[in-house]
Amino acid sequence: MRQVEFRRLLDEFNALRVWFEIEHGLVISFVVQLECIFVGRDRWTPVVRYDTAHGFAHRDEMHPAGKAVKTSMTPMSGSTTVKRGVMSTT
Secondary structure, eight states: OEEEEEEEEEETTEEEEEEEEEETTEEEEEEEEEEEOOTTOOSOEEEEEEEOGGGSOEEEEEOTTSOEEEEEOOTTTHHHHHHHHHHHHO
């Protein structure tokens, strides 16, 4: 099993954090998280996360009050959903 992790800075206030695990050439778990620095804050704040935690692929939308909205994804739509979702958020 191989793990890959990297962070891609989109601009000075937005970044993607990516982590995935590969086994026999297949991605078996992943996290793709958009993090932003907001005016008046000096730290990266998670905004939206796509991952396979809790045993299924889903999207977590994090709100400033601390509430997260979870939406499940189907296996076939997962990579397309992540690409479209992250690109539309930035």
